[in-house]
Amino acid sequence: MPTQEYRYIPNLRNCPRCGMDFRSDATERICPACRRPDGECRPIRPDLSLREKQVVDLVRQAKPNKEIAYRLHLSEGTVKEYLNRIFRKLGVSNRTELAIWALTHKAESGVIPLPTSAAAEKLLVNR
Numbered sequence: 001m002p003t004q005e006y007r008y009i010p011n012l013r014n015c016p017r018c019g020m021d022f023r024s025d026a027t028e029r030i031c032p033a034c035r036r037p038d039g040e041c042r043p044i045r046p047d048l049s050l051r052e053k054q055v056v057d058l059v060r061q062a063k064p065n066k067e068i069a070y071r072l073h074l075s076e077g078t079v080k081e082y083l084n085r086i087f088r089k090l091g092v093s094n095r096t097e098l099a100i101w102a103l104t105h106k107a108e109s110g111v112i113p114l115p116t117s118a119a120a121e122k123l124l125v126n127r
Contacts, residue, residue: 011024015029015030016029017088018031018034059095060102060103062099083095083098
């Protein structure tokens with residue numbers, strides 16, 4: 001009976017810096033395009049994902065991390081990770097700067113608002 005030869009296929013991972021998928025072994029966490037020597041700076045892709053846009057919109061409304069997590073069905077730690085990624089992408093350093101950015105770039109950011117509780121009540125009443 002012939003034996004089959006198996007070869008190792010690296011895991012598909014998601015880069016926390018740029019959001020791109022890449023294949024790697026278990027030790028690599030950052031894609032090859034984002035790896036750089038210490039001290040070297042370059043901009044990260046400025047486009048935001050749908051979820052990041054939702055987080056930006058809730059920060060613009062002055063919602064705390066706990067409420068953002070509740071509304072988006074995430075953990076608070078995940079919200080913090082999203083905020084750090086957004087800060088890097090937009091070049092802001094805190095929530096206040098992010099809220100100001102969101103107010104001045106509202107049309108550009110393409111934020112998709114979440115349904116309000118009043119809108120949800122209307123849907124239930126109209127059934």
